[in-house]
Amino acid sequence: MNLSEFDLIDSYFKRSTTVQNSGVALGIGDDCALLDIPEGYQLAVSTDSLVCGVHFFEDVDPYRLGYKALAVNLSDLAAMGALPKWVSLAITLPNGAMVNNNPNWLSEFTRGFFALADKFDVVLVGGDTTKGPLSITVSVKGIVPRGLALQRNKANLGDLICVSNFIGDGALGLSIKLNELAVTNPQYFVDALELTEPRVDLGILLRGLASSCIDISDGLTQDLIHILKASHCAANIAIESLPLSKTMRKEVNLGKLNNDEAVQYALTGGDDYELLFTISENNLRLLEQRIAQQTQPIPSLSVIGRTTLQQSELIAFFKEKQAVTYSTGGWDHFK
Amino acid sequence: MNLSEFDLIDSYFKRSTTVQNSGVALGIGDDCALLDIPEGYQLAVSTDSLVCGVHFFEDVDPYRLGYKALAVNLSDLAAMGALPKWVSLAITLPNGAMVNNNPNWLSEFTRGFFALADKFDVVLVGGDTTKGPLSITVSVKGIVPRGLALQRNKANLGDLICVSNFIGDGALGLSIKLNELAVTNPQYFVDALELTEPRVDLGILLRGLASSCIDISDGLTQDLIHILKASHCAANIAIESLPLSKTMRKEVNLGKLNNDEAVQYALTGGDDYELLFTISENNLRLLEQRIAQQTQPIPSLSVIGRTTLQQSELIAFFKEKQAVTYSTGGWDHFK
Numbered sequence: 001m002n003l004s005e006f007d008l009i010d011s012y013f014k015r016s017t018t019v020q021n022s023g024v025a026l027g028i029g030d031d032c033a034l035l036d037i038p039e040g041y042q043l044a045v046s047t048d049s050l051v052c053g054v055h056f057f058e059d060v061d062p063y064r065l066g067y068k069a070l071a072v073n074l075s076d077l078a079a080m081g082a083l084p085k086w087v088s089l090a091i092t093l094p095n096g097a098m099v100n101n102n103p104n105w106l107s108e109f110t111r112g113f114f115a116l117a118d119k120f121d122v123v124l125v126g127g128d129t130t131k132g133p134l135s136i137t138v139s140v141k142g143i144v145p146r147g148l149a150l151q152r153n154k155a156n157l158g159d160l161i162c163v164s165n166f167i168g169d170g171a172l173g174l175s176i177k178l179n180e181l182a183v184t185n186p187q188y189f190v191d192a193l194e195l196t197e198p199r200v201d202l203g204i205l206l207r208g209l210a211s212s213c214i215d216i217s218d219g220l221t222q223d224l225i226h227i228l229k230a231s232h233c234a235a236n237i238a239i240e241s242l243p244l245s246k247t248m249r250k251e252v253n254l255g256k257l258n259n260d261e262a263v264q265y266a267l268t269g270g271d272d273y274e275l276l277f278t279i280s281e282n283n284l285r286l287l288e289q290r291i292a293q294q295t296q297p298i299p300s301l302s303v304i305g306r307t308t309l310q311q312s313e314l315i316a317f318f319k320e321k322q323a324v325t326y327s328t329g330g331w332d333h334f335k
Numbered sequence: 336m337n338l339s340e341f342d343l344i345d346s347y348f349k350r351s352t353t354v355q356n357s358g359v360a361l362g363i364g365d366d367c368a369l370l371d372i373p374e375g376y377q378l379a380v381s382t383d384s385l386v387c388g389v390h391f392f393e394d395v396d397p398y399r400l401g402y403k404a405l406a407v408n409l410s411d412l413a414a415m416g417a418l419p420k421w422v423s424l425a426i427t428l429p430n431g432a433m434v435n436n437n438p439n440w441l442s443e444f445t446r447g448f449f450a451l452a453d454k455f456d457v458v459l460v461g462g463d464t465t466k467g468p469l470s471i472t473v474s475v476k477g478i479v480p481r482g483l484a485l486q487r488n489k490a491n492l493g494d495l496i497c498v499s500n501f502i503g504d505g506a507l508g509l510s511i512k513l514n515e516l517a518v519t520n521p522q523y524f525v526d527a528l529e530l531t532e533p534r535v536d537l538g539i540l541l542r543g544l545a546s547s548c549i550d551i552s553d554g555l556t557q558d559l560i561h562i563l564k565a566s567h568c569a570a571n572i573a574i575e576s577l578p579l580s581k582t583m584r585k586e587v588n589l590g591k592l593n594n595d596e597a598v599q600y601a602l603t604g605g606d607d608y609e610l611l612f613t614i615s616e617n618n619l620r621l622l623e624q625r626i627a628q629q630t631q632p633i634p635s636l637s638v639i640g641r642t643t644l645q646q647s648e649l650i651a652f653f654k655e656k657q658a659v660t661y662s663t664g665g666w667d668h669f670k
Binding site: 054 | 389
């Protein structure tokens, strides 16, 4: 296949379906897209690159890669409490639409990308296709009512520290893919790694209630440190409160990994894309009321600690109220 | 050097200077940037990738690469009549901040990038640094009063076809870099290729007057064809009206290339980043009045033809009113 850039855009990226109230005044096909921001809202923007050999393996399922390339970006919007609206996709491909000798690679990639885009009514408004080493850069845009975005730098002393759903599963999935570990239910963990669920609905519910928020990409402790440094406080974390999945606990019970290893995956593994936020006790009650009124499922929340005055270590770990030590090292894509 | 991603961002991308009225409610350092769009304006967005070996050579001067990576994106905003405001930069680097054994590569790259950003008061609001094959993806955002953006699909029958400044110089510069051609003043053409001037001021002056507009990246004829197809018309082009630079004409006079070769560079070379637009005769007079009132220099404009009813060839060429034949082939980055 030797598709030109315009053929590629026509074949794979232009879509006949339209999203109601999308705010797209002009979509793909001109020099720029034109977008309408509703009055009283701010624009939230985030850009992330995924590079073959760094963030994914060349033989990754292209559907899952397309899905995840968008998911990690939507997760950034979720962490701001923004409603996702639009996305641009720049993709560099080594050989036309084919990767790893798979002629269906690009159609599978876009199928995964659009499956998630459609779920959140996100419209592809532009992009660029180039020949070169395989990499993907996604730039998402969302809207949030002025003044209600969730930032990192507003955590207050004595706030509860909360996390959504389970943590550590994605990092365990990566270890399985790297053949560092064998477990009884590998697919569950690989799915957690590759079919990340961006917590968009939860992020919107946190508006006006959470004092700070971040999504966990580099590992719980690393991302918590971002909040703590920006907010000038420290944290106590209760190890027994870390939300490990049932499947993770089962692997521990079966002896596939020990409890400390499971905790270490949860603390520093990364690739969770759960929301980590701080909130006052009062506001947590209000949040629980909001959640109870939702018709769509909202992930469970766990209180894992509390912000404190600055101390010698930014994060102090406790296990049944006894001080314990864990590594806080995170994953740096650049090293 | 083994800088982490956060060190890179702190060292090279965070800036102490602020732009007045930038509309940046929250800049680099959180999950997203937060931007304020003034009431009555639409957001214009465009994304372009530059890949080493496809769009530039590894030994390109990094200052010029940083400059051009932003320039080609600002050119897309100019072609919409949008005022540039914000930019995100995703850069993939093979080896820390060093490229081609140059330890100053990244600082030179950012110096070039910010030189142009500062000229247009464009603020860097986000980005991503990754280890991998050298490539750069820039996503620019601008604003344009609602309804005044310049599109491709609104050219009218009988409109004049105009182009700014000179065309063909950048493509000749590329031929020089590829050692396909030797001329007496190579630096002029290489500068035209590498230090592209985005026509932001002209684009804004065209609001409400030009019926369609595009920036010339793929070559005059290819980009004109985009307008013609979108607007359902054809064009007559007067070859003798193509604006060749004095330096180009001098090289022709010196026998370094013949006149037809010069014309072919102008028609199909690409990399001009001049504005190509259609406009009625009346509105061209109004545009000239607007231009006469400007204090900043605006590039010269040339009328090179006129839109016509659809005919067998989308573009008919004339030389002193005689029909002539030229290739309309353009450059496709994907082939």
